[in-house]
Amino acid sequence: MAVVSKGLEGVVAAETELGEVKGQEGILYYCGYDINELAGHVSYEEVVYLLFHNRLPNRYELDKLTTALRAERELPQGVIDFLTRAPKDAKPIDIMRTAVSMLGCYNVSRHDLAMSENMATAIRLVSQVGVIAAYFHRARQGLDLPPVRKDLSEAAHFLYLITGEVPSKEAEATLDVAYVLHAEHGFNASTFTARVVASTLSDMYSAISAAIGALKGPLHGGANEGVIHMLEEIGSPDKVDAWVEDALAQKKKIMGIGHRVYKVLDPRAPHLKTMAIKLSNELGEAKWIQMSERIATIMRERKGLNANVDFYSATVYYSLGIPTDLFTPIFAISRMSGWTAHVLEQWKDNRLFRPLSEYVGKPYGQKVLPIDER
Template identity: 90%
Template sequence: MSVVSKGLEGIIAAETRLGEVKGQEGLLYYCGYDINELAGKVSYEEVVYLLFHQSLPNRAELEKLTTALRAERELPEGVIQFLKAAPKKAKPIDVMRTAVSMLGCYDTSRHDLDVDEQRATAIKLVSQIGIIAAYFHRARQGLDLPPVRKDLSEAAHFLYLMSGEVPSAEAEKTLDVAYVLHAEHGFNASTFTARVVASTLSDMYSAISAAIGALKGPLHGGANEGVIHMLEEIGEVDKVEAWVEDALAQKKKIMGIGHRVYKVLDPRAPHLKEMAIKLSNELGEPKWIQMSEQIATMMRERKGLNANVDFYSATVYYSLGIPTDLFTPIFAISRMSGWTAHVLEQWSENRLFRPLSAYVGKPFGQVTVPIDER
């Protein structure tokens, strides 16, 4: 009798050199580096290099990658027209998924599995994904689209395009650390999706469009938006307890809490929590973090569940003045490095993903009755 692992829980689907999530210990590694060795110590661009080459860059290597990323900052005119014409009420994550798919139509090298070609495509996607999100956000408000700049880091450039102003060093650093923390996470649903699509020898743009679709769901990357909606709904610190009790009684999922792999605290959460506390105090709105803390404590005590990466990143982005519906797109911006690195790795040792299913339907041997007699 075959064993079914619902949700593929506990199944090892492939080997990877990119990331390792140690759920029992609450540890996360990128290419052998503990996330605590990276967060705050290296830039997002260094992490991009690490994921593409499995080693941290020296100055010359970083300079070369940075130049390559910045050289790709011009979007095709057709994509810009789409961002201007897309419905203003469309979800930014949907616009992003569609724009990535469109980029594929403008790239004639897309069926070439040459490693250098594909790494160039990966660099292009890492570079352009943030521009797509920022430009749509401007366009939907009827604002102009600031020309791209080549002198800003990935994090600073996104904030600049979104707001039209060069961000403070602190805002840049905060987003940069958030990018580092979200860059890679093993075989999560969206990365696995990207690898499944890549395993058919489809192209990078198809794999990434599919990954964005997977990330969007509230059980995955969409949870960070759900956290702010929840905090807004609760409204005040003294309403938290009753709200959580009620949600638990109704068997509702609390967004930003729980994890398939981590059975202890998500190691990314303390970094984001620290930034969230600092920012919400500076902003003069400490109630957000106070409410979050109370929810986290209740969930730990009542259900033995901990906060995950989305729980505090929501407050960080909110405090940076980023609109809620851009939270999941920001997750996509930072995860683009992990997704594309996984697609490259998939192609380097490809085998088509094709699992089995356990049939539990009607008995075999059903007879086709003519349509008018059914």
């Protein structure tokens, strides 16, 4: 007899070699590597290679991947035209979803490194998604679009594009670690969405566009934007306790607290917390991290819930001067490596996803009455 599991909780839908989330223990693995072994020790580009090839690269392999990524940064002119003409008040994540879909209409390879077309598409998406986000952000402000460069890392290049200036090594390293922490997370909603679309043997652009749509939701990637909005609403550390008490009384969700899978502390949160504290101290603006810490303490004591990756990533991005509505697109930029790796893995041994459902509607055998008798 079929087992019904709302939200597919506890259901194993497929096998993967890419990521493992051990929620009860608070452990996250990428291809067998603990996230604590990777964060701060390898670059985002190394993680991209790890997810694509199930092992870390040697220097030659990393250089080869880096060359391919940097060679693909130029966007088709049609996509640039869309970014400059799109409504200035549109949500950046919606622009990203549409622009990624548009890329599928061009799909012109520029690098000369031999690889399969699917791998080339994956590299192209990892390379271009940050350019899309940055160019729209510049365009909506009426600013020029800086030419892409081939001498900067993925993290540094994104910061360069949104500001027009090469970032400091500290800012680059901070965003790079954030990219590493967000790259992969098992069969989360957006990754599963990508695999479902890919299982139909649709193209990678369609699968990734669908994944971005799933990420947009406030119960998934949109949560980090909600954290900053929450902190702005509270206003100051002395108002935290009363705000949280009122929110709990009204059964409102506290953004960035708790996780669907992790029953203990999210292993990514301490890395982002450390960076958030450091950035707050450097900027001399400690109230954001002070409010965050107080909220986390109250929720841990009152509800037994811990902060998740979104809780501190919001303060990190805010401290880097990144606009709040770019937080979810940044999530997509880093997760692009995981999404495309999962699509590639899905196609290695494809099986169309087609779950069952349990009918709970009206009794069978309903009769159609003439329209004048209904």
